[in-house]
Amino acid sequence: MEAAVSTTRTSTTGARDLRLDFFRGLALIFIFLDHIPANRLSWLTVRNFGFSDATEIFVFISGYTAVVAYGGAMHRFGFRRTAARVLHRVWRLYTAHIFLFVVFTAQIAYVAQSTGNSMFSEEMKIVGFLNEPHVNLVQALMLKFRPVNMDVLPLYIVLLIAFPVLLWVMQRRVAATLLASSSLWLVANKAGWNFPAYPEGGWAFNPLCWQLLFVLGAGMALVRSAPPLRAGVIRFLWIAAPAYLAFSFIVVLGWNVPQLAALVPDALARSMYPINKGNLDVLRLVHFLALAFVVSRLVRPSAGFLHWRITRPVIRAGSHSLQVFCLGIFLAFTGHFILVEFNDAFAIQALVSVAGIALMILTAEVADWYKRGSVVPVGRSTGVETPGPGGRL
Amino acid sequence: MRNLTLSVLAAATMLLLVVDAGMGAAGDNCDVPQNLTYSDVELEWVRAALKAGKSVKVLVIGTAPAAGLGVRSPAEAYPARLEAELARRWPGQNVTVVNVSWPGATAAAMVDGMAALLAVERPTLVIWQTGTVDALRGIDINDFGDALVNGEKIVGEHEADLVFMNSQFGGRAFTLRDASPYLDFLDQVSRGRGVIMFPRYAMMRYWVDNGMVNFSDNTAAGQSKAATFVHECIARNLAEMLVHAAQ
Numbered sequence: 001m002e003a004a005v006s007t008t009r010t011s012t013t014g015a016r017d018l019r020l021d022f023f024r025g026l027a028l029i030f031i032f033l034d035h036i037p038a039n040r041l042s043w044l045t046v047r048n049f050g051f052s053d054a055t056e057i058f059v060f061i062s063g064y065t066a067v068v069a070y071g072g073a074m075h076r077f078g079f080r081r082t083a084a085r086v087l088h089r090v091w092r093l094y095t096a097h098i099f100l101f102v103v104f105t106a107q108i109a110y111v112a113q114s115t116g117n118s119m120f121s122e123e124m125k126i127v128g129f130l131n132e133p134h135v136n137l138v139q140a141l142m143l144k145f146r147p148v149n150m151d152v153l154p155l156y157i158v159l160l161i162a163f164p165v166l167l168w169v170m171q172r173r174v175a176a177t178l179l180a181s182s183s184l185w186l187v188a189n190k191a192g193w194n195f196p197a198y199p200e201g202g203w204a205f206n207p208l209c210w211q212l213l214f215v216l217g218a219g220m221a222l223v224r225s226a227p228p229l230r231a232g233v234i235r236f237l238w239i240a241a242p243a244y245l246a247f248s249f250i251v252v253l254g255w256n257v258p259q260l261a262a263l264v265p266d267a268l269a270r271s272m273y274p275i276n277k278g279n280l281d282v283l284r285l286v287h288f289l290a291l292a293f294v295v296s297r298l299v300r301p302s303a304g305f306l307h308w309r310i311t312r313p314v315i316r317a318g319s320h321s322l323q324v325f326c327l328g329i330f331l332a333f334t335g336h337f338i339l340v341e342f343n344d345a346f347a348i349q350a351l352v353s354v355a356g357i358a359l360m361i362l363t364a365e366v367a368d369w370y371k372r373g374s375v376v377p378v379g380r381s382t383g384v385e386t387p388g389p390g391g392r393l
Numbered sequence: 394m395r396n397l398t399l400s401v402l403a404a405a406t407m408l409l410l411v412v413d414a415g416m417g418a419a420g421d422n423c424d425v426p427q428n429l430t431y432s433d434v435e436l437e438w439v440r441a442a443l444k445a446g447k448s449v450k451v452l453v454i455g456t457a458p459a460a461g462l463g464v465r466s467p468a469e470a471y472p473a474r475l476e477a478e479l480a481r482r483w484p485g486q487n488v489t490v491v492n493v494s495w496p497g498a499t500a501a502a503m504v505d506g507m508a509a510l511l512a513v514e515r516p517t518l519v520i521w522q523t524g525t526v527d528a529l530r531g532i533d534i535n536d537f538g539d540a541l542v543n544g545e546k547i548v549g550e551h552e553a554d555l556v557f558m559n560s561q562f563g564g565r566a567f568t569l570r571d572a573s574p575y576l577d578f579l580d581q582v583s584r585g586r587g588v589i590m591f592p593r594y595a596m597m598r599y600w601v602d603n604g605m606v607n608f609s610d611n612t613a614a615g616q617s618k619a620a621t622f623v624h625e626c627i628a629r630n631l632a633e634m635l636v637h638a639a640q
Binding site: 259336 | 428431457463496497525530532533535566568571577580584585611623
């Protein structure tokens with residue numbers, strides 16, 4: 001059954017680049033692990049080896065796959081129908097956001113009435129002001145009040161809302177769009193523009209800055225059938241990218257190994273720090289691009305490991321990213337609560353992490369099973385409800 | 394296939410356990426891993442005062458009350474314990490620790506009042522505990538970073554050394570707001586500016602993880618014991634770091 005379905009996909013929607021699904025699935029797992037604060041298993045994730053982390057991977061690949069999923073539809077069905085389909089996906093993300101908010105409200109109420117050690121009474125007093133569900137709800141509906149650690153979700157919502165227009169423009173003017181996107185990133189960084197949050201401050205992931213990575217991913221997808229880069233450029237990148245990755249690795253390692261940190265010259269430290277995650281610091285951006293270059297060269301689309309049984313759950317998670325993403329955020333939330341409430345020991349952290357990943361993979365399997373049950377057989381395809389774009393985005 | 398998965402998982406877990414064990418020496422009851430107390434930054438004003446035999450005044454600026462939270466008396470709070478520990482380590486020197494608390498103040502708010510405070514107190518060393526209020530209120534992180542840098546400049550202008558201290562670990566409040574961006578920012582600003590940061594959060598985390606203190610005992614005696622332990626051990630580790638940096 002599975003083989004028949006994948007043949008269908010290949011023939012109607014083109015060869016599927018499993019690398020995208022694999023790395024996005026991996027990114028979703030890393031995001032989950034990283035969102036449980038002080039989780040020792042997050043040591044395994046990308047952020048401890050370089051400046052960028054799973055968020056960059058996720059946003060970039062989302063931009064790329066959005067174009068792959070909807071680029072054809074935009075040409076075939078026009079702007080309005082494509083926008084409607086994208087906004088339908090946005091709606092699903094939005095409802096997940098509201099659901100998380102409801103859970104968060106319950107947690108605020110729980111924390112507000114709990115009596116912990118009086119060592120923490122000062123902090124409890126400050127968060128006491130969070131206990132205004134009626135105000136928070138309105139702010140949450142506007143994406144201004146957000147549950148702890150949920151900042152990737154509103155970012156994704158905003159990027160997808162903008163996507164139909166972005167796609168329409170990019171299909172006509174790739175270079176100009178990239179230029180505009182870079183300028184916005186630069187100006188937002190310098191001028192301190194951001195979306196407002198409640199009760200104060202801005203979004204933890206500034207959409208005005210992070211949009212650049214999404215646009216870069218989209219742009220990369222649009223030019224994917226263009227002729228490859230000149231050999232000289234590729235040679236240069238093969239020197240510059242690994243060098244930068246090595247530099248980044250040593251600096252990040254130094255954050256935990258002070259003797260290594262001493263290697264960083266003072267002047268360099270002064271200009272580098274702090275590395276601004278919310279505004280997509282240039283150090284992070286370049287690190288991700290270097291990583292993407294090296295990985296995309298080393299891992300070919302036909303790579304063998306993509307077909308191993310151990311990687312298939314990850315690929316499936318990446319291909320049903322909407323459900324797995326929302327679930328991952330919710331699980332990180334719950335996992336963190338369990339760890340604080342009950343036990344923070346390494347064994348419990350490991351248990352929570354593994355259980356969470358298992359649930360995410362299980363969800364992907366169920367989503368896959370469900371989708372396969374609703375596949376339109378070859379020969380009766382109407383071109384509207386095909387399995388590809390839905391799962392791919 | 395299944396065996397492969399299991400063995401990969403087993404290997405990964407064992408690797409993490411080894412790394413985890415290697416991180417900390419179970420030793421004396423206030424001990425923390427060496428990488429938490431390591432610093433190559435020097436406290437020049439303190440060193441000069443010690444050499445000249447002048448009195449050393451440590452000013453602790455923070456948001457917790459001077460009487461200390463959770464402890465039975467102000468004498469058990471870490472500023473008072475710090476004074477005792479420093480006096481022990483610098484015999485014959487006149488050492489005082491003064492605690493100024495501005496409850497609920499963000500880093501920026503503390504910076505506003507800092508110049509006036511330093512002009513009055515004239516400390517040799519400022520220990521600036523910050524980040525908790527900013528994290529819990531969701532202050533714009535760039536504003537937080539700017540405040541830290543401005544504060545550092547003011548301290549420098551008043552001829553004193555500066556040590557940052559970050560948030561407490563273990564409160565339920567941080568299940569509602571994520572502390573890590575602010576902890577990371579404080580850590581990175583101190584790296585960039587060459588300022589010592591006392592990693593209270595990581596230390597408390599280490600003590601909890603290794604069973605050296607228990608925050609879930611909600612009896613009055615249990616709570617008091619936990620608070621006393623934390624304050625005492627903070628004072629001891631802080632004193633060690635300061636003494637080492639002022640050598």
